[in-house]
Amino acid sequence: MPYINIQITDEGVTKEQKQALIQGATQLMVDVLDKNPATTFVIIDEVNTDNWGIGYDQVTDLRQKATSS
Amino acid sequence: MPYINIQITDEGVTKEQKQALIQGATQLMVDVLDKNPATTFVIIDEVNTDNWGIGYDQVTDLRQKATSS
Amino acid sequence: MPYINIQITDEGVTKEQKQALIQGATQLMVDVLDKNPATTFVIIDEVNTDNWGIGYDQVTDLRQKATSS
Amino acid sequence: MPYINIQITDEGVTKEQKQALIQGATQLMVDVLDKNPATTFVIIDEVNTDNWGIGYDQVTDLRQKATSS
Amino acid sequence: MPYINIQITDEGVTKEQKQALIQGATQLMVDVLDKNPATTFVIIDEVNTDNWGIGYDQVTDLRQKATSS
């Protein structure tokens, strides 16, 4: 009965990509730990790029620098 | 000073239901562990049904199957 | 299919108290939101009092002040 | 490679305040633990005041009581 | 720069199994979302079976029932 929480930035993730994340994470629990998929939860949190920081910077600003450079 | 995080799907939970969750979870800490309610936090996360998976499937799809069957 | 995470300090919580937390939190989901208990998870995190701060202070120190006063 | 999750109520936090939280939390990891900022994540969750409870009450209601008193 | 948190019961998970979880979850982010593995974190929480509840019951008790039946 694993619980997997995936936190990613909210940059246009599609319903199909979310489905692929859920299937892949669930299958990983089955393959590695022989867990029961019926009681495996996968929760995806999409985080605004203003609210995610890495290396002192907001991802919003990192994306702008990457685009303008 | 407990912290309780409740994660549920965002399927029309009302302000009154949220209040009932907060009161019930706080009271549980008082009754079972004699905690101080003044420093008991309850945080409710409402998760989009596309972002919640169980048994390989998105809850969005599980709800549609249940409705159409 | 709710997920409830309860974070408390690790101050001698018994197996029976944990069971009461699990039963109470699960029942709350049934009573308030009509959720299915079979897919309701309750996860209890016991946190060392050195690792929990409130009002700038470690709980370890708050407990010692309370005892010595 | 620390991960810091900051949960606050969604009461008009500006992009500049979020940047200050990210910078301050990252610097704290550098100063206290000599961590590498390049692999320090800061994630800010803004929580609706209906969804945050303290002392049995929703923050929404606590704010209204404070305003009307 | 995803963050993946995997919560499982602490029932003898080996270092090799943990490595397989980390590799699989990281690869999933690369395959589905084209994320950079160098800034993909995977954190595994092993939870005592007394502290994990499902369907009102502690996993400890569910395991004992399964063994004795």
Add this chain to the structure above:
Amino acid sequence: MPYINIQITDEGVTKEQKQALIQGATQLMVDVLDKNPATTFVIIDEVNTDNWGIGYDQVTDLRQKATSS
């Protein structure tokens, strides 16, 4: 009433360092958001280096490579 969760590897963090993390994180909430420290929680999770992955690798192995190189 913020809640801050700091996740770090369990590599000999002292009680004094934890106190510095708690004080710094609490002060950050006061300085940036004018929050009340009396209802600011800081929770530190120390994670085994086998259980933390970055760039496909367990931190345990990254530390060994760094030492042996």
